[in-house]
Amino acid sequence: MSDATVHEHPTAETPPVEQLPLDAWHRARGGRMVEFAGYEMPIQYEGIMAEHLWTREHAGLFDVSHMGQLSFAGAGVDQALETLLPGDIQALKPGRLRYSLLLSQEGGILDDLMVTRLPEAHPFDGAELYMVVNGATKWDDLGHLREHLDDGITINHLDERALLALQGPEAVTALERLVPGVAALVFMTAGAFDWQGHALWISRSGYTGEDGFEISLPSDAAEGFAEALCADPEVKPIGLGARDSLRLEAGLPLYGHDLDEDTTPVAADLGFALSKRRREEGKFPGAERILAEHAAGAPMKRVGLIVEGRQPVREGAIVIDADGSEVGRVTSGGFAPSVGGPIAMAYVPAASAAIGTRVLLTQRGKTHSAQVTAMPFVPHRYVRKGAVQ
Template identity: 70%
Template sequence: MSDLPADTLLNVEDAPEDQEEPQLLPLDAWHRAHGGRMVPFAGYIMPVQYEGIMAEHLWCRENAGLFDVSHMGQLVFTGDGVDPAQALEAVLPGDITGLGQNRMRYSLLLNEEGGVLDDLMVTRRAGEEGTDEIYVVVNGATKYDDIGHFLDSMSDDITINLRDEQALLAVQGPKAVDAVSRLIPGVEALVFMTAGAFEWNGTPLWISRSGYTGEDGVEISIPAEHAAAFADAICAEPEVKPIGLGARDSLRLEAGLPLYGHDLDPETTPVMADLGFALSKRRREAGDFAGAARILAERESGPAVKRVGLIVTGRQPVREGASVVAEDGSVIGRVTSGGFAPTLGAPIAMAYVPAALAIVGTAVRLIQRGKVHDATVSAMPFVPHRYVRQSTKTGA
């Protein structure tokens, strides 16, 4: 069982009651054999923890952890005489056509009002036919809606292939690349937000140096039938242990990374969410993306509310759904993620507050279940990112 309170399992056990029967991950039996406590999440049964969230969190910060993120949608876009990168710019606000080979970019799927339908990772890579293809990883809970939106927004010359025969594994932590490179030489030459094709025991892999913890690490797309063997091999390395959803959530919260469906939704714009970096300069100048009029106006005049980090006074975490209140008790904002930060030894949260309060050091009050909590607006990330932006390969 957890070494933290039960309600520390943030955003994990929140599957709706009317959801269809959850699917099983390719590694379902592997997780159970390794002591994983399984829970429904994003339409799947997934491991929330193995030996305890606190221990797993700290292990990943100091060593390396294996995360199964096979619920995510792995999409490949190809074009029949059409550049799929150009087609994607109809629905994404980033410079996708300017993306170099094996280069990645964080982007946002937007609706016509500028609201966020999903956040995702985009990579240009060489396709099997010798032409470029675009590899996109989307959130698990939204992948089928995303595919529908893409199909509605693109011409029939674009083909979208959901690679559901592929598992997706992440190895994260300061010792992650050292461990992976023993199995897959050459991985250490990758830098943050680059990717490439590799092999392990004759099995083709697609590996990116990226992740969702704020730590260095890689994400590995591997044929599902080989995932368990690879999981065994990487966890045989002394630095690597399996890590569940609970620690994944607390790690990404410390890293200041939003979670779709909680910190991002169709009512939230990139400017409100403090994700303006995902709007490339060329696209801003052209104003040719979904929701551009509203988003550019918010960039010019400022949004009504902004996503901020909060350090909560005391030891009691404040959870998603808590209210941010003014001195007279009126509700002026909302907490979208919150929990105890093992690295800091203190509770933290993300919230949307009026823009005038989105200044580091501003004191705010939160109400959760009738109890008042004091908090202070903090810069994010709460824990510095440790991405590797220069090759660690000798002589590189």
């Protein structure tokens, strides 16, 4: 079905595909557009391999405006969010981010997200907390939050703001040139900045394993800002394809693939998202199940796999143990340009999760040998507090 058909003949079952604020800008730069999370998005410009390696060596600009930006206000808003998330939101200091999980009553993961305590100066009128959720789940997330939070909590969907991610070792050089002062941020901190009279909210974070920034800005300023960034020799626009291979090498799970409602935080190897105070109190959705797994281990565990040979395996491949039994499945996989070979993430029984364990993977009638390995597949290069910049 062509893009025109999608737009001109939406049905009740198939809502119209939306466009990003930078849609025309992507097309003018040669972006190959595909549907993702209800939006037309660039999957690549000059090629996934080249874009991946450019980001690892220089700086890549990603348009992630499809993601949901939310703000929260109201008395006791941090305590209210703790009824739905396992993170210690009350202890979050102004300008600090925390990775957390929206949980079902059974302890499954409804979404993974970032929460920030807003300092006194910020562009979100009257808000106390800022949250970024996944694009494919944002409407379900909004419904869940509005259903379960008290009416005294105000939730604003910041749908008039774009979100850009600048990632790579030269990101700080390029962004500091455009927005002086951002170099003072460290990993998982954020602050308010200004560019040509436009209010920016910038965090030092991202989903590639590289140093970098996420920039929230008014949609009508996005094209000028992206153009100014890409005028720097360090920066090129990068598509969804390289974003996926970068996060896979970084060992970062993608919701809807490596995480879902049937998966617990412990099985997903995200136990760090269970804050100590919250574990001790146990007052979050699915706490009984999650804390039991935290103490004794989950039956299944997300692991990294190095796949022998050059042929990548993809999501859905079956994991077979040494006895020939089907024991798990691959949830993400592909060729890793920085590793120089195929890698994957899979869920396997705890007994098969030890590093060095050998397994077989089958897909489309072919069998591949693989070995459980530590993640990330390439080292993270975040700039943390105390690091020399």
